[in-house]
Amino acid sequence: MIRLRSCALRWALPGAVVTLVLLYQARTRYSWGSFPSVSYRDPLGARQPGARTMTAQTPVTPLGSRAPRSTLQQFLGDLYGRDETYWSSRCPSGIRKRIAGTKFSSVFLEAIPVLQWARHARPAEYRRLRRYGGAHGWQEVGWPVVRDALTHLNVSANGRMFDARPGATAGGSPCVRCAVVGNGGILNGSRAGAAMDRHDYVFRTNGALTKGFERDVGRRTSFYVFSTNTMMHSLRNYASNGFRRLPQTLETKYIFLPDHDRDYLLLRAALTHLPVDRGPDEGARPERYFGKDLRAEKFKMFHPDFIRYVRNRFLHSSILDTPQRRLYRPSTGAVMLLAALHTCDEVSAYGFITPDYQAYSDHYFDPTHKALLFYANHDLRLEMSLWQELHQSRLITLHMRG
Numbered sequence: 492m493i494r495l496r497s498c499a500l501r502w503a504l505p506g507a508v509v510t511l512v513l514l515y516q517a518r519t520r521y522s523w524g525s526f527p528s529v530s531y532r533d534p535l536g537a538r539q540p541g542a543r544t545m546t547a548q549t550p551v552t553p554l555g556s557r558a559p560r561s562t563l564q565q566f567l568g569d570l571y572g573r574d575e576t577y578w579s580s581r582c583p584s585g586i587r588k589r590i591a592g593t594k595f596s597s598v599f600l601e602a603i604p605v606l607q608w609a610r611h612a613r614p615a616e617y618r619r620l621r622r623y624g625g626a627h628g629w630q631e632v633g634w635p636v637v638r639d640a641l642t643h644l645n646v647s648a649n650g651r652m653f654d655a656r657p658g659a660t661a662g663g664s665p666c667v668r669c670a671v672v673g674n675g676g677i678l679n680g681s682r683a684g685a686a687m688d689r690h691d692y693v694f695r696t697n698g699a700l701t702k703g704f705e706r707d708v709g710r711r712t713s714f715y716v717f718s719t720n721t722m723m724h725s726l727r728n729y730a731s732n733g734f735r736r737l738p739q740t741l742e743t744k745y746i747f748l749p750d751h752d753r754d755y756l757l758l759r760a761a762l763t764h765l766p767v768d769r770g771p772d773e774g775a776r777p778e779r780y781f782g783k784d785l786r787a788e789k790f791k792m793f794h795p796d797f798i799r800y801v802r803n804r805f806l807h808s809s810i811l812d813t814p815q816r817r818l819y820r821p822s823t824g825a826v827m828l829l830a831a832l833h834t835c836d837e838v839s840a841y842g843f844i845t846p847d848y849q850a851y852s853d854h855y856f857d858p859t860h861k862a863l864l865f866y867a868n869h870d871l872r873l874e875m876s877l878w879q880e881l882h883q884s885r886l887i888t889l890h891m892r893g
């Protein structure tokens with residue numbers, strides 16, 4: 492990987508993105524006029540209980556001669572499908588109610604798809620998404636691989652983040668409160684573990700080590716977020732710190748961030764209870780990672796539209812103006828935190844990068860101080876600015892010290 496030394500600390504919405512937002516709005520008005528909303532029927536013929544109706548995907552036709560786009564705009568692809576699953580929050584003070592009064596109102600798309608599942612295993616969706624590379628589309632993934640993985644994500648839990656509103660089960664608030672836990676050294680000595688565990692859901696990622704660190708990082712893992720690559724890396728590199736297996740509790744669900752065909756292959760292996768049949772993980776047994784409970788309910792997968800949207804609108808790094816643009820994607824932790832922002836009513840973020848990051852080790856579980864390194868495939872300084880902005884806009888509560 493390439494070390495990046497010259498990325499300036501800044502928060503700015505480049506003019507290009509503003510233009511794209513306008514294009515998007517013009518485009519959606521056009522599509523609404525031409526393609527009225529239709530009820531969503533999933534490929535299995537079953538309506539999703541509890542989920543509201545969904546509208547058709549934004550049509551695939553290119554903008555064509557009406558609005559010629561530059562190569563960069565085509566690369567970015569600031570045009571997405573639609574999923575209205577998260578419109579229905581009954582929380583009076585939820586993030587979606589508060590966003591209108593903030594600087595994020597013009598970038599936030601109410602109907603951005605967050606997850607992909609069997610509904611998306613369609614040739615038309617494949618034609619639309621194969622234009623985008625890496626985690627942002629299906630360019631490097633063959634249609635049979637996509638299809639064979641997604642068709643197994645065929646239960647209603649695959650299409651939405653949460654099974655039930657906590658108000659329905661706990662008799663309490665209708666608001667979904669989420670703790671999103673990164674791995675930053677700022678958590679060492681934080682004593683924040685009990686506060687994290689008191690949320691309705693706890694999100695963790697990569698080297699999500701809790702054993703021995705409960706006082707600082709809590710015990711619960713409702714969602715473990717990973718790409719196959721980052722998960723294997725964590726198991727390899729943090730085994731000596733005690734991270735030898737993923738969290739495997741009754742409540743734990745696994746959310747893939749697909750940035751390679753190995754994610755689709757591992758997902759299919761898990762859902763068919765068979766070893767991975769090809770690629771770099773050939774022979775890997777899904778039980779090794781996810782335990783014996785391999786029901787479809789245990790798994791979710793981020794939609795490439797969501798990752799592309801996060802990159803284009805929230806983490807539009809200056810790397811995108813360089814030849815390295817194909818290497819760049821938001822970090823796994825960033826996608827996790829922004830997914831929580833789009834699905835929860837309240838978000839508390841712990842262990843994410845803060846301006847005083849040099850005072851802390853890379854991870855809370857490091858036995859000795861390790862400086863945080865910056866790589867060109869992510870833009871952690873831009874992520875740091877975004878977390879500050881979201882905190883100042885009162886959309887998330889960012890845990891800070893000092």
Ligand SMILES: *[C@@H]1O[C@H](CO)[C@@H](O)[C@H](O)[C@H]1NC(C)=O
Nearest residue numbers: 535642643644645646762763
């Ligand atoms: C969902 O997929 C599984 C295979 O993973 C299959 O056995 C099951 O019949 C499917 N369910 C429906 C409702 O089609």
Ligand SMILES: *[C@@H]1O[C@H](CO)[C@@H](O)[C@H](O)[C@H]1NC(C)=O
Nearest residue numbers: 679680852857858859860861
């Ligand atoms: C974690 O905190 C303790 C207590 O402040 C400190 O002694 C230790 O060096 C810290 N660990 C790392 C890796 O910075």
